[in-house]
Amino acid sequence: MGKSFQYAQTLRELARTIVGDGDPAPLDAFWDEHKMAEQDNESSTQDAQPLEGYQKTRGLSTTSLQTPSTNSALPPHHPALAMSQLLRAFGPLIFPLVRAALLQKRILMLGEAPVETTCNYVYAVSIFSSISRSVAANVPGSDRSNLYLRPLFNVGVSDIPTLEHLEGSWIACTTDDVLASKPHLFDMLVILPSSSMLQKHTNKTYPKIIHSSPELSKQFPKQGLRATQRDARRATALKTSLQSLPSGAAYDTTDRYQSTDDNASTTTTSSVNTVFDHKEAVEPTPWSVIAYTSLIWWVSAGDRRSGLMEAEELANEQDEALLRDSLAEEGTTKEVAIVAYFHRLSSLVFEVLGGAIRRHENRYRDEHDEEQEGVRDEQALLLTKDNSDDNVVEVTAEDIGAMGLDIWSEADRKFVEEMVRLWWNREATVRGGSIECCGVRIM
Known part of the structure; x- marks a missing residue:
């Protein structure tokens, strides 16, 4: 089928025609015009790389992914047109979802028919989490x-x-x-809110992201994965910045994809009862941070600039700079800007972690040279898993902030540990946020 969106609009019109008069002749004519020639079919079959273990006639889609370009208009039904709708539907939860994709999880979305928009979501998340070859070149063992x-x-x-x-x-x-009741099939389950719930509840409803566990075969947990406080601020800033950009659609998509109502997506639905308000989609602020912030405000007579506030402001400045870089090119459309934004976020993660790995190796090399009087043990520098303390990479709070992650989030620290283990085959010690009082670290 390839890029089936190229034929969707014509097929939609043909369907209306056939429903009216019952004559299938227009479909026969359409098939004769667009069917793949036998020689093309044979060559494409030889060139194609089928998915492992799948030999059925109705193969799972191997559609090639194409990132929308700046200077080309997107045809009707192109899956990239639903990217803005995806951001509205997931809100800050889009960030932990993309992080799960970077960890190479098996992700299953549960929704209702029709499936066009949900399939577009599948396309978008795959595009958001793709890694450029230039970034992957710095990671050992990547292919x-x-x-x-x-x-x-x-x-x-x-x-x-x-x-x-x-x-x-x-x-x-x-x-x-x-499929959702068989947790061995997937690593992450995304339950999309039902159309009836979107219409019934006036509050914003969010999808529910759940880690796979044996308990899913019996019941779903009440609470799903949450976004971080930094994710929430970043999602708001991204939504505001995208409002000034035009869509890359070659036709008016206002009715299909550009509704301003957060709960207007009636095509991405689920029969599972899940409702979220904003509080349940975002991690609460740690009590220690709240207490410390209140104390600083009191002793400084309301001056909110403290070490903690400066760290938050620095994070906001980094996020704003990331947005400016993604939106800088003239003629950029919403779809191109969104893809560029998530690619830059992913690149930051790999660049900062790669720097932490090199920093660790250089320190280990220097220490080893001193101990061995200049004799270097090359085997100690190989990127292989070792349980010794010398081979554990230290990732600082500054590194976490530079990657666009939340230094106070336990989930983000675990994400960093998994990234180092997956891509570099190393163990990592991740240092999160800390609080100091009078020069003494109290957390």
Whole structure:
């Protein structure tokens, strides 16, 4: 099928025609005009790289991913047109979802038919989390197969045997609740709010992101994965910045994708009862930070500039600079800016962690040279997993902040540990935020 969105609008019009008069001749004519020639079919079959373990006729989609470019208009039904809608639907939760994709998780989205918008979400998350070859070149052992999250698009009950044997990471959507009750199939489950709940509740409703666990076969937890405080601030800033940019659509998409109502997405629905307000989608501020901030405000007579506030302001300045870089090019559309923004975020993670790895190796090399009187042990510098303390990489709070992560979030610290373990095959000690009083660290 390839880029099926190129034919969607014509097929929609043909469907209306056939429903009216019942004559299938227009479909026959459309097929004769657009069907793949036999020689093209043979060559594409030879060139294609099928998914491991999947030999059925109706293969899971191998559609090539194409990032929207600045100077080209997007045709009707192009999946990138739903990127703004994805950001509205997920809000700050889009950031932990993309981080899960960087960790090469198997992600399953549960929703209702029709599945067009949900499939567009699959495409968008795969694009957001893709890694450029220039960034991957600095990571040992990376290859082309793990530079992006493989999009499977819509799957069903008949695909369960395939998913059980499918290797590598992927993202897919389904309308079958049965798949959600089989936690061995996926690493992350994303439950999209139902259309009835979107219409019933006036408060903002968010998807529910759940880590896979054996308990999912019996019931879903009440609380899903939360975004960080920094994610919430960044999501607000991103939404504001995108409002001034035009869409890259070649036609008016106001009715389909640009609704200003956060709960207007009736095509991304789920039969599972999940409702979130904003508080439940974002981690609460740690009590220690609240107490410290209140104390500083009291002793400084309301002057909010303290070490803690300066760290938050620095994080906001970094996020604003990231937005400016993504929106700087003239003629940039919403879709291009969104993709550029998430690619820059991912690049920051790899660049900062790569720097932490090199910093650790240089320090180890210097210490080893002193101990061995200039005799260097090259084997100690290999990027292999070692349980010795000398091989544990230290990631500082400054590193966490530079990656666009929240220094106070336990989830972000675990994310860094998993990234170092997955991509560099190393263990890491992650130092989060700290609070000092009179020069003494109290947290």
